[in-house]
Amino acid sequence: DQQVKQNSPSLSVQEGRISILNCDYTNSMFDYFLWYKKYPAEGPTFLISISSIKDKNEDGRFTVFLNKSAKHLSLHIVPSQPGDSAVYFCAAKGNSGGSNYKLTFGKGTLLTVNP
Amino acid sequence: DTEVTQTPKHLVMGMTNKKSLKCEQHMGHRAMYWYKQKAKKPPELMFVYSYEKLSINESVPSRFSPECPNSSLLNLHLHALQPEDSALYLCASSGANVLTFGAGSRLTVL
Numbered sequence: 001d002q003q004v005k006q007n008s009p010s011l012s013v014q015e016g017r018i019s020i021l022n023c024d025y026t027n028s029m030f031d032y033f034l035w036y037k038k039y040p041a042e043g044p045t046f047l048i049s050i051s052s053i054k055d056k057n058e059d060g061r062f063t064v065f066l067n068k069s070a071k072h073l074s075l076h077i078v079p080s081q082p083g084d085s086a087v088y089f090c091a092a093k094g095n096s097g098g099s100n101y102k103l104t105f106g107k108g109t110l111l112t113v114n115p
Numbered sequence: 116d117t118e119v120t121q122t123p124k125h126l127v128m129g130m131t132n133k134k135s136l137k138c139e140q141h142m143g144h145r146a147m148y149w150y151k152q153k154a155k156k157p158p159e160l161m162f163v164y165s166y167e168k169l170s171i172n173e174s175v176p177s178r179f180s181p182e183c184p185n186s187s188l189l190n191l192h193l194h195a196l197q198p199e200d201s202a203l204y205l206c207a208s209s210g211a212n213v214l215t216f217g218a219g220s221r222l223t224v225l
Contacts, residue, residue: 034213042219043119043207043217043219044158045216046214046216089157093212102171105157105158
């Protein structure tokens, strides 16, 4: 049972345009959501996060939107740059007991930004 | 220091070998993790240590044995592994909600 879903395995955008990566979740106990970026043969790097009490969080070119009623979040990158090309993982965690430590990842979306 | 350091970066071992992966952080984080990642898959949680005590074991086979000697160090002892255990092993630590990952140890079991 996949609790965090990234239904687009890949996305290709032009440099300077907006990249929108989507993520859906099924577990209503999740209350904190994170996006990680990963290059091949490296560990995931934290990008941005959002608590369930918010609907938007912005950090420079990166904005994450959360729609709790739809159990959907998205990562917007504006403007996209070639260096943003990587696999992006959506992740979620709960806040009680062991779930406080357990980060559940989606399968990832490969973003390619073309010059 | 905002890094998680993992050694070795690459490890090749036979199925009868005993080896260890090491992880170190100096961010004062009290939770440390081992994840396993296969190609084109998301990271999968193996173990969580909280305040140097094993908090979560995701039904990992006993040929993987974690150890947390102190709050900065985390080891993963490997014995009698199978070729299907070949993967990128990621260590992470966290103070609150955000996990900081190391670069990983690429393990190949022959």
